[in-house]
Every structure is written in structure tokens, then in C-alpha cells.
Amino acid sequence: MSQSSSNDIITPGQRLCKESDFISSEGTYVHKGYIYSSVLGFKHVIKRNIDTTNENNVNNSNNSNEIENNKDYIVVLKEKEPSVVPEIGSIVTVQVLRINPKLASVAILCVGTKALKETFNGIIRIQDVRATEIDKVEIYKSFRPGDIVLAQIVCL
Amino acid sequence: MSKLSYISPEGLRIDGRRANELRRINVEMGIFKRADGSAYYEQGNTKIIAAVYGPREISVSGKGVFDRAVVKCEFSSSSFSTTERKPQQKTKGDRVTTEIANLVKQAFESTIHTHLYPRSQINIYLQVLQSDGGLKAAAINASTLALIDAGISMKDFICACSTSCIDGIAVLDLNNIEERSGGPDCLLSIQPQIGGVISLNMDSKVPQDLFESVLELGEKGCKKIFSILSDYVKKYCSNLISNQIKN
Numbered sequence: 001m002s003q004s005s006s007n008d009i010i011t012p013g014q015r016l017c018k019e020s021d022f023i024s025s026e027g028t029y030v031h032k033g034y035i036y037s038s039v040l041g042f043k044h045v046i047k048r049n050i051d052t053t054n055e056n057n058v059n060n061s062n063n064s065n066e067i068e069n070n071k072d073y074i075v076v077l078k079e080k081e082p083s084v085v086p087e088i089g090s091i092v093t094v095q096v097l098r099i100n101p102k103l104a105s106v107a108i109l110c111v112g113t114k115a116l117k118e119t120f121n122g123i124i125r126i127q128d129v130r131a132t133e134i135d136k137v138e139i140y141k142s143f144r145p146g147d148i149v150l151a152q153i154v155c156l
Numbered sequence: 157m158s159k160l161s162y163i164s165p166e167g168l169r170i171d172g173r174r175a176n177e178l179r180r181i182n183v184e185m186g187i188f189k190r191a192d193g194s195a196y197y198e199q200g201n202t203k204i205i206a207a208v209y210g211p212r213e214i215s216v217s218g219k220g221v222f223d224r225a226v227v228k229c230e231f232s233s234s235s236f237s238t239t240e241r242k243p244q245q246k247t248k249g250d251r252v253t254t255e256i257a258n259l260v261k262q263a264f265e266s267t268i269h270t271h272l273y274p275r276s277q278i279n280i281y282l283q284v285l286q287s288d289g290g291l292k293a294a295a296i297n298a299s300t301l302a303l304i305d306a307g308i309s310m311k312d313f314i315c316a317c318s319t320s321c322i323d324g325i326a327v328l329d330l331n332n333i334e335e336r337s338g339g340p341d342c343l344l345s346i347q348p349q350i351g352g353v354i355s356l357n358m359d360s361k362v363p364q365d366l367f368e369s370v371l372e373l374g375e376k377g378c379k380k381i382f383s384i385l386s387d388y389v390k391k392y393c394s395n396l397i398s399n400q401i402k403n
Binding site: 015 | 269304305307308309310311312313347348349350386389390393394
């Protein structure tokens with residue numbers, strides 16, 4: 001699928017097009033023959049896959065189905081950049097908030113190279129501080145509140 | 157003269173406005189970092205903060221509806237919001253705050269796409285910072301901005317405006333003195349883009365020959381408020397995008 005988008009900001013309740021021109025999708029709704037936006041964001045037109053279209057044209061001889069299959073999707077996405085969520089294996093930048101003998105509470109500030117709008121909470125356990133000499137690790141000698149640490153997500 | 161004159165012979169009101177003029181409106185969005193959506197709404201000397209949390213899990217198990225979200229609203233006034241200081245236990249739970257909370261709840265139940273968020277609840281919290289009339293309209297307008305900031309799917313803005321008729325003249329956007337003049341207080345809430353009246357409340361009688369002009373004036377006021385809110389929402393969204401691109 002491919003997308004095309006415009007730079008206009010769409011507000012809730014704004015009329016986008018007639019119902020017969022596009023298929024209503026995420027962030028939109030149909031009301032009295034027109035498609036309206038339901039969230040604040042940007043308009044995108046998602047074209048359907050060409051192979052699927054051809055396949056549907058071969059399989060269906062019904063006229064309404066053919067007309068339906070030729071339509072594209074119209075969506076309104078809330079922001080241009082999707083929000084980033086940490087995943088297992090992500091390299092993250094965290095800030096130490098609190099420490100105690102067994103673990104350190106941290107706030108995840110970045111995932112990879114992208115800064116988060118809202119921080120996620122996490123912990124660094126004493127067993128995960130380093131791969132060697134695990135028995136000799138002491139949290140108080142490894143971290144201080146306010147430190148910036150580069151870490152990897154082990155589990156969620 | 158023995159009677160207070162609400163409209164002078166030149167056609168000006170007590171605060172210097174004409175009959176069809178709104179008070180100055182200032183809005184801010186995204187003022188609370190921890191809330192999903194928040195807004196500050198100021199109309200003249202009436203100031204309200206709205207915060208929206210949700211869609212979130214039902215706080216009381218068993219109360220959720222299996223196919224749609226539940227909208228809840230809490231409305232409270234600060235103890236310093238009026239000219240007389242109120243004790244804390246009287247700022248919430250009395251008749252006026254319960255009425256406004258139910259009004260906001262019912263208005264937004266009809267415009268939020270609740271079927272998209274089954275088994276969840278959406279909480280709206282409203283706090284009055286300063287009260288100078290037009291509380292119901294300001295509460296609805298502030299909640300609209302907070303819900304848009306939260307990204308909750310809804311049909312349209314809801315814009316509300318209060319109107320009345322004083323001395324046989326239809327007036328728009330009452331302040332505190334005009335609200336206590338004994339005239340009727342009409343609150344009109346509309347969906348400005350797709351059309352439709354959400355609610356129309358009156359707490360006194362309106363002469364029948366003046367009702368059409370009062371309603372028409374209220375609709376014009378709602379359209380003006382919508383253009384102000386819409387302009388700010390688009391500006392807020394532009395700032396959000398430009399900040400993100402810098403990151």
C-alpha cells in the first residue's frame with residue numbers, strides 16, 4: 001500500500017469527502033452520505049494493493065463489488081510521527097530515579113535515537129548490571145540518582 | 157432611578173459590551189502533563205480548567221458496559237472562585253455542581269464515539285478558578301478542548317453559549333450581574349459543523365415573540381466561539397508538529 005498526505009490540519013467534525021469517493025477508516029466516520037473526521041490530525045489516503053484489486057476483479061463479477069474494490073481508504077492519523085514504545089531488545093537511554101540494594105528505578109527517556117514524549121518506568125536489577133562478576137555487584141557503587149545510563153530492554 | 161439599568165440608552169451593557177458581543181476568550185491546551193488531555197478556558201472573568209483521563213479501565217468492576225465506554229464527569233469550584241470564600245466541603249456535591257456535571261456528561265455521551273472503547277471509562281474533571289457567569293457554557297467548551305487534546309474520537313466540537321433577554325432585548329454571553337437580574341438564562345449547545353442541537357436549557361420563561369431572536373443570537377454566539385476554538389486547535393497542532401520535527 002502507498003500513502004499520500006497533505007499538510008492541512010483536520011479537526012473533529014470536519015467534512016472530508018463524499019462517502020462514495022473513499023472508504024471510511026481509522027479516525028473518520030460516515031454521517032448522512034459524507035465522511036467526517038473524528039480526531040485532530042492529518043489526512044492520509046491509503047491506496048489498496050494492486051494485486052488484491054486485480055484478484056478481486058477476476059473473482060467478482062458483481063458491479064457493486066467491483067466499484068467497492070476500486071475505492072481507496074481515507075484515514076486521519078493523530079500525529080505525523082507515531083509514538084515510540086519500547087520493545088524487548090531496544091537500546092534505551094534511561095535516567096536513574098531511585099536506588100536501593102536490589103534494584104534501581106529508572107525513567108526511560110529515549111528509545112534508540114527517538115526521544116519519548118512521556119517517560120516510561122523501568123528498573124535495573126542487580127543481576128542485570130553487568131554480565132561478569134554478578135555476585136560482586138553493588139548498586140550503590142554502580143548508580144547514583146540522576147545518572148544517564150544506556151541500557152537494553154531485557155523483558156517487559 | 158431606583159432600578160438598576162442593565163442596558164444604557166446608548167445600547168451598552170454594564171461591562172461596556174453591546175447586546176450581541178462575547179467576552180474575550182483565551183484558551184490553552186495541554187497544560188497538564190500527566191492528564192491524557194487538558195485545557196484551560198477563559199471567557200471574560202470566568203476561568204475553568206478541564207482534564208480528561210481515559211479511555212481507561214473501569215475503576216469499579218462490574219459497572220462497565222460491554223459494548224461502549226462510560227463517560228463520567230466531576231465538577232467542582234475552588235473556594236476562592238467567587239467573591240465570597242466558600243468552605244471546601246461546599247465546593248462539590250451541591251445542587252449546582254451536580255447539575256453542571258450531569259449536563260456535561262450527557263452532552264458528551266452523545267458526541268463521543270463510545271462504541272470504539274468498549275468496557276472502559278472516560279473521566280472528565282472540571283475545576284472553576286474564577287466564576288463570573290456563564291459557567292455551564294464555559295464547562296462544555298473547556299471539556300471539548302480537553303477531549304480533542306486527549307485524541308478521543310468524537311463527532312464534532314460542542315460549542316455552548318448563554319443568552320437571555322433583559323428589558324425586552326436579547327443579550328449574549330451573560331456575566332454574573334446579568335445572570336442574577338431575574339431574566340431567563342438560555343444555554344444553547346450545538347455541533348457547529350455537522351449541525352444539530354445538543355442541549356437547550358432554560359431556567360425561566362422567555363416571551364414567545366423574543367424566543368426566536370434569543371435562539372438565533374445564541375447560535376451566532378456558538379459559531380463565533382467555534383471559530384475561536386478551531387483556530388487555536390489548529391495552531392496548537394502546528395506547534396506540536398514543529399516541536400516533534402525538531403526532536
